[in-house]
Amino acid sequence: MKTRWALVLAAPPLAIALAFFVVPVAYLFWVSLHQPSQSELYGAALTLGNYAGILGDSFYLEITRRTLGVAAAILALCLLVGYPVAYFVALLPARRRMLVTLLLLFPLMVSNVVRAYGWIALLARRGVINAGLEGLGVIAAPLELLYTTPAVVVGLMTILLPYMVISIANTLAALDRRYEEAAQALGAGPLRTFLHVTLPLSMPGVASGTLLVLLLTLSAYVTITLLGGPRSKLLVSMIYDGVTAFQWPHAAALSFILLALALVLTGVILGVLRPARVQGTGR
Amino acid sequence: MSALGSSAGEIDVRLTTVRKSFGPVLAVHDVDIEIPRGSIFSLLGPSGCGKTTTLRLIAGFEQPDAGEVYIRGDRVTALPPYKRNFSMVFQSYALFPHLSVAENVAFGLRMRKTPRAERSRAVTEALDLVKLGALAERYPRQLSGGQQQRVALARALVIKPAVLLLDEPLGALDKMLREEMQIELRSLQQRLGITAVFVTHDQEEALTLSDRVAVMRNGVIEQVGPPREIYDRPCTEFVAGFLGASNFLDGTVAAREGATAIVETAAGPIRLGADAPVGARVRVAVRPERVRMRRDGAAGLPARIRDIVYRGPVTHFYLDSAAGALVCHQQAADAGAWSVGDEVRCAWDPASAVVLSDGRA
Amino acid sequence: MSRRRTAGRAIRGTAAAIAFVLILVPIVIVVVAAFSPKDYFDFPPSGLSWRWFVEFFRLENMRGAFALSVELALAAATLATVLGTLGALFLVRRRGPLATLLQALFLAPLVFPTIVLGVALLLLYKTVGMPVFPGLLLAHCVIGMPYGFRTVLASAQALDPALEEAGQSLGAGPLATLLLLTLPLVWPGVLSGWLFAFIVSFGELNAALFLTGPGVTTLPIEIFSYLQFQGSQLVIAAASTLQIALIIGLVALIERLVGIGRIIRAR
Numbered sequence: 001m002k003t004r005w006a007l008v009l010a011a012p013p014l015a016i017a018l019a020f021f022v023v024p025v026a027y028l029f030w031v032s033l034h035q036p037s038q039s040e041l042y043g044a045a046l047t048l049g050n051y052a053g054i055l056g057d058s059f060y061l062e063i064t065r066r067t068l069g070v071a072a073a074i075l076a077l078c079l080l081v082g083y084p085v086a087y088f089v090a091l092l093p094a095r096r097r098m099l100v101t102l103l104l105l106f107p108l109m110v111s112n113v114v115r116a117y118g119w120i121a122l123l124a125r126r127g128v129i130n131a132g133l134e135g136l137g138v139i140a141a142p143l144e145l146l147y148t149t150p151a152v153v154v155g156l157m158t159i160l161l162p163y164m165v166i167s168i169a170n171t172l173a174a175l176d177r178r179y180e181e182a183a184q185a186l187g188a189g190p191l192r193t194f195l196h197v198t199l200p201l202s203m204p205g206v207a208s209g210t211l212l213v214l215l216l217t218l219s220a221y222v223t224i225t226l227l228g229g230p231r232s233k234l235l236v237s238m239i240y241d242g243v244t245a246f247q248w249p250h251a252a253a254l255s256f257i258l259l260a261l262a263l264v265l266t267g268v269i270l271g272v273l274r275p276a277r278v279q280g281t282g283r
Numbered sequence: 284m285s286a287l288g289s290s291a292g293e294i295d296v297r298l299t300t301v302r303k304s305f306g307p308v309l310a311v312h313d314v315d316i317e318i319p320r321g322s323i324f325s326l327l328g329p330s331g332c333g334k335t336t337t338l339r340l341i342a343g344f345e346q347p348d349a350g351e352v353y354i355r356g357d358r359v360t361a362l363p364p365y366k367r368n369f370s371m372v373f374q375s376y377a378l379f380p381h382l383s384v385a386e387n388v389a390f391g392l393r394m395r396k397t398p399r400a401e402r403s404r405a406v407t408e409a410l411d412l413v414k415l416g417a418l419a420e421r422y423p424r425q426l427s428g429g430q431q432q433r434v435a436l437a438r439a440l441v442i443k444p445a446v447l448l449l450d451e452p453l454g455a456l457d458k459m460l461r462e463e464m465q466i467e468l469r470s471l472q473q474r475l476g477i478t479a480v481f482v483t484h485d486q487e488e489a490l491t492l493s494d495r496v497a498v499m500r501n502g503v504i505e506q507v508g509p510p511r512e513i514y515d516r517p518c519t520e521f522v523a524g525f526l527g528a529s530n531f532l533d534g535t536v537a538a539r540e541g542a543t544a545i546v547e548t549a550a551g552p553i554r555l556g557a558d559a560p561v562g563a564r565v566r567v568a569v570r571p572e573r574v575r576m577r578r579d580g581a582a583g584l585p586a587r588i589r590d591i592v593y594r595g596p597v598t599h600f601y602l603d604s605a606a607g608a609l610v611c612h613q614q615a616a617d618a619g620a621w622s623v624g625d626e627v628r629c630a631w632d633p634a635s636a637v638v639l640s641d642g643r644a
Numbered sequence: 645m646s647r648r649r650t651a652g653r654a655i656r657g658t659a660a661a662i663a664f665v666l667i668l669v670p671i672v673i674v675v676v677a678a679f680s681p682k683d684y685f686d687f688p689p690s691g692l693s694w695r696w697f698v699e700f701f702r703l704e705n706m707r708g709a710f711a712l713s714v715e716l717a718l719a720a721a722t723l724a725t726v727l728g729t730l731g732a733l734f735l736v737r738r739r740g741p742l743a744t745l746l747q748a749l750f751l752a753p754l755v756f757p758t759i760v761l762g763v764a765l766l767l768l769y770k771t772v773g774m775p776v777f778p779g780l781l782l783a784h785c786v787i788g789m790p791y792g793f794r795t796v797l798a799s800a801q802a803l804d805p806a807l808e809e810a811g812q813s814l815g816a817g818p819l820a821t822l823l824l825l826t827l828p829l830v831w832p833g834v835l836s837g838w839l840f841a842f843i844v845s846f847g848e849l850n851a852a853l854f855l856t857g858p859g860v861t862t863l864p865i866e867i868f869s870y871l872q873f874q875g876s877q878l879v880i881a882a883a884s885t886l887q888i889a890l891i892i893g894l895v896a897l898i899e900r901l902v903g904i905g906r907i908i909r910a911r
Contacts, residue, residue: 009730010730010731010746012726013730013734013750014731016727016786017750017786020785021752021761024761024764025756025760025761027767027771028760028763041767041770041771081662081663081666084656084660085659085663089660103668104667106895107667109895110671110847110884110887111848113849113864113867113884114671114847114884117670117880117881117884118669118670118672118674120871121677121881122673126684127685128673128685158670161663161666162667212755215755219758219760219850221850226871239763240759243766243854248767251763252763252767255763255764256760258757258760342813344809344812363812364809364813365812365813365817369813370813371810371813373806373809377804377806377810378810379807379825379829380829381829390811390814391814391815394815394820395815448813
């Protein structure tokens, strides 16, 4: 009786998760191992050629390098700006902190395309920034701000910043004040307390924020395309191009290379930050 | 050990050779219980002794690995809880937060498809029984702990179950409220004639409330019987020690006179009614309040008063004798004459002493 | 207060100010642009006009995309929340390797790059011949399921386990317990899970990018196409502002029903 009832609960979500998540991704991997085909979705023969072709191509290596550079820049900026902001939010009294958190959540609910559009309005040749600078007489001709890699970095960074802030702020807010008080009782000033107590204890939040921003950066096709234009393509743009050109095995291989990249970087980040060390503290 | 009592009337709850393990831990070890209708039965013991598991086996929240459970003669071992004829008062009361007091109490009747008019009449009656009629429309979060407990009780009683189970029901209440509730619970139970089983680690509570007590340790019932029997005639050292303070004297049976044995201890001989044969090594238990101290020279075990502690209505005397430490509790009125260092003689009515066995009696 | 302390506060306050400006200004600009009376984006604005909103509703493809996004989000959020709730109720008191695996599976779409999921689903759909709208619906259902799952799981785990047993002791079978006891008590989790799933679906880009088709487009994808191929027409600003307004409206509604604290905590 109990097992029958349990099946009613578990079967539907499991079925959907398997059929429309696990199976498609596995299928995609399967296709990435096939020869391309002109007439079908993919050819009959199995091959590792798709992967070899990408990994051996200097063009793709350059794209990957650029992708990693963009990701690193965004992560650095998000951490640099995000951590102090998170600290600020965490120290707010409860009611105000809830309202500020809502203010941070709100932009995340607005589609990325809208936020990218806002940046286009700011950075375009006739956008707000250029118009303002020209009006003030600072520049004579409009600056080429849009369709550059820095535009992608700045735009994406501001779009993803709330994730970092909320992640770190939650961890900081849950930290037991007494750890800091104990450090100060032992003679550590504010800076030393921060470096040796607060910062390490906030690592779980830093780690989850970093991973989230990383993953979203790698897959943010629309923002990258709108702000970067044709000259600043990243790895994810290649996947889109592959699909629109019906080169399924190629696009599939690119997708898994992206996934592998994400996994490797996740491992590196977890290794560097080692949040597991402090898991289970503070609460 | 079988818990068969001299039952008048039907047996409402029966467990036969029930066993339950959680992984490698044997929580309940071949337990047999029989509970006659209209009696209060308590499971008493320290934490981890298996008393709560036994209660949950009666309820059906746990399934036994072996043995059978019967309620009112029906074999319910394979039945889920919602098909068994019982109700339960939980330690946390478990009142449904989203329902009012009246709706909480009515819940069981709703499940039994009782028609609305009869339902509301029964609810009013139940709430009046626990003296909470005025709070029918309140919500659990608006009530005090004692009030929540009464609602839980009303909710369990209104469906007129075959057996009422209570899991440490008074644990969360303060001392005064607890004593009040103990008296009320007992009177309610007797008025309604409901069979009740409750679990507690508080020996005073068990002695106050129950018709019969089962003392459990490590999944086994060490002794079952009416409170007086358990207290005055414990079978094992554990039972003796758990129910209250006790003196333990070791000795050997030197001679027998009919039903009486004469046990030679390091401090001298003591007489008591026992079956042990001559030559047997025994341990004897005597309650401190049964020990009488007499002037040196009278009959009894010689001892010297080491410490006197005034405890209000009683005074505790701690003595040293050749047979080990002794404790004597005297009413304050009789305690005035003694001082620390006095040499005395300790004696007691032979009927107050008991021989203990090692394990299950 | 030591100088170091005030310096710390100054840094944090400045960083917060910069951050909020950077985060919110693009959105504010879009909203301001939507009310521009001119043909181009005018800053500072010379007046307020509804013309672009009118234009938005006049354009059939815009109207259609908006309607589709709403329909899709309603359906996907509801389906996702039902499934997520079922999964959460199944896992709430279960331990062990199987339970951990299932929980990871149900939460996985949160961290899995949706772009890859979009590609994978498109390939699968093309192979089996899945029609566009159902395919998109199921994709958004998979993407939205973790939200309901997470919030309901949190709500359910916070419940006293004795509550269900109390229900059983009074004669409530599994169905009665679920409907009369469990669901009413995890309702805030269900509602906030639904809200997040709706908002996520409404703004979702990466999967919709691949899974939309001729005649079946979501509003964000429509906006994206316009921006890519027709330049920044201000009707986009109106479309974006409508989306923002819808989200604000939804959050306010749920706040009424469930309370702000519940939404944020349940996240």
